Amino acid sequence: MxxxxxxxxxxxxxxxxxxxxxxxxxxxxxxxxxxxxxxxxxxxxxxxxxxxxxxxxxxxxxxxxxxxxxxxxxxxxxxxxxxxxxxxxxxxxxxxxxxxxxxxxxxxxxxxxDDALRVPGVRRRRLVAGAVLALLPVIAAIGWWSWPRPAAQALSPLLQRADYYARIGQRENNARALALYRQRLQEAPDDVQAALGLARAHAARLCLYGGDPADADRAQALAEHVLARQPRLAAAHAALAYAHDCRGEVATALAGYERAVALDPDDDAARASAAYLYARQGRLADALAANLAVHRPEDARFLALQIAADLDLLGYADAAEGRYRRSFQLYPDNVFSNLAWPSFLHRHGRDVEAQVALDEALSRGTDHAGLQLLAAELALQRGDLDAARHAAQRARALKPHASLPATVAWIVGAESRPAAPALRARSAALRTGLAAGADPLDGLDAALLA
Incomplete structure (x- = not known):
């Protein structure tokens, strides 16, 4: 070697x-x-x-x-x-x-x-000097509100490995990232990047990997701790928004993402997250505009899928299909790529293709409540009640604190159904949440319960 x-x-x-x-x-x-x-x-x-x-x-x-x-x-x-x-x-x-x-x-x-860097020697020195002078006011402005972060901190091997595992986007790697972020904070309690990384990993565990609502509480506490020291730090506002997002508090999360973008117009991840929530609210023009305004698509993890969803909802199914298929092919370890393609096929009545794509997604080791709910729906379509019950039970196990998997489990008979007053109370609570800015798709759950 x-x-x-x-x-x-x-x-x-x-x-x-x-x-x-x-x-x-x-x-x-x-x-x-x-x-x-x-x-x-x-x-x-x-x-x-x-x-x-x-x-x-x-x-x-x-x-x-x-x-x-x-x-x-x-x-x-x-x-x-x-x-x-x-x-x-x-x-x-x-x-x-x-x-x-x-x-x-x-x-x-x-x-x-060399063409990317070709500047005559004297002019290059002047450009560098001019850039440093131009940045001095910015550096001073950052200095007065930033939590102390030594330059060497960015080179911390623990932080590098934690970020590496967090970016992969799989359950076991997110667990590794959590452990490494905690380890980094033990040796450097003031490491802002580690604190925000830990916040995002906790929120991701709830959002993507069937974690506990306490994960969102921990993520919120970490982000708020950073914001108490750095109230204008865009990344901290985005991390706090993600915690609310994973709880389904759409209005609060959206306000946080918008605040992050206002503080840092280059925060493409926050802009793309806001775009996703615009779409959840039915604001499709705002969603598409925000997605197309992303400067660096590689920083917005699910951008191609979000644009595909916007196009699909706006009636451009052919344009959406190519993006969904390409994402499914290119990112076999991406939870949402694995869910989006078979879901698209099912929405457009192509259930045989949807089942094939779903089987492939599950064979890749991806296990997400959304995939299991889709499996239950496809099983019901073909009259296989046992398979529907099995998938609903799996979705329930993956997201035991979520309402919709429980509702589906009751509908297909995978679990005993509560009495009518309990169902009405759950439906009313979901509608109350909608009025307070919760995920609009909770309305579907409320309707099923009713």
Whole structure:
């Protein structure tokens, strides 16, 4: 195994591709931005640093995936996803070829992209000096409200690994991120990034992985603790909004995301989250406008799905279909990609295709209450009551504190149904929540209960 001998360039050119390492951005010469992010970009970057050297499986696992232990099949699948994102064909490779029994190799030598940095020497020094002088007022403004955060803190290996696991988007990796964020806060209690990372991971555990409502309480407490010291920190407002979002408090969450964007117009993740909630409220024009205003699509994790949903609701089903299908193909470890494609097919009456897509999503190891509720609905459509009950029970186990899985379980007979007064009381509570700004889809649950 060998390491790159020198510091890697900030910009690369590979054939007709231009790669900006810091921004994780890959652009063709014709201006097309390619969707290469996360592990796919880490893999591409490592290969770029090796030139045209053949890189073996063990080295890739150690350098790209570590400390996670993965199989060669995982590497092969990620290479396939990278090729898809680049528009490459393994049989007629243009960018990345397989070397049988050895590993992978770039098809042509990558070069530093000097055009991205070409400025005459004297002018470059003046530009740098001018930029520093221009930033001094900003640095001073940040300094007076920022919680102390030493420069070395950003290099904390614990924080880097926690962020890495949190970005992957799987239950076990979110659990690893939680543990690492806590460990980082034990050694550096004032680490704002760790506190907000821990807040987001707690909220994600509730939203995505069947966590407890106490996770949202913990996320809210962490975000509010940071805001008490840094009331104008956009990331803290976004983290607090996410805690409310995961509780279904849509109006409060939306106000928080909007506040984050107002404080930091470059906060694309908060802008995309606001767009998602606009759509939940039926504000489709606002949702589409906000999604299209995202500056860096790679920072908005589910942007393609959100645009697809907006297009679908506006009646552009063909345009939505391509985006849903592509996301399902490119992101097999993404919970929402796995849920969105079969749900789209079901909404459009293509239940046979929907079942095939759902089976594939479940085979990928994704288990989410939404997938199980869809499984229950498809089972009812084909008259398989036993399968519907099994899926409803699984959804209930995954989100034991949520109302809709319980309602579906009662409807299909997976659990004994409460007496009518209890059902009416639950329905009334949901309607009260709607009036207070809860998730509008709670209205569906209230109607089913009634």
């Amino acid at each position: 060998s390491e790159p001998a020198a510091a890697s360039p900030a910009h690369y050119r590979l054939d007709d591709l231009r790669i900006d390492v810091a921004r994780q951005r890959v652009v063709r010469d014709d201006g097309q931005v390619l969707e290469v992010a996360g592990l796919s970009f880490r893999l591409l970057h490592y290969l770029l640093r090796q030139g045209t050297r053949v890189v073996g499986f063990d080295e890739l696992i150690a350098q790209v995936w570590a400390p996670a232990l993965v199989s060669e099949d995982t590497v092969t699948q990620r290479v396939r996803l990278l090729r898809q994102a680049l528009g490459d064909d393994g049989r007629r490779a243009r960018y990345l070829r397989s070397v049988r029994g050895c590993g992978y190799q770039l098809c042509s030598p990558p070069h530093p992209d």
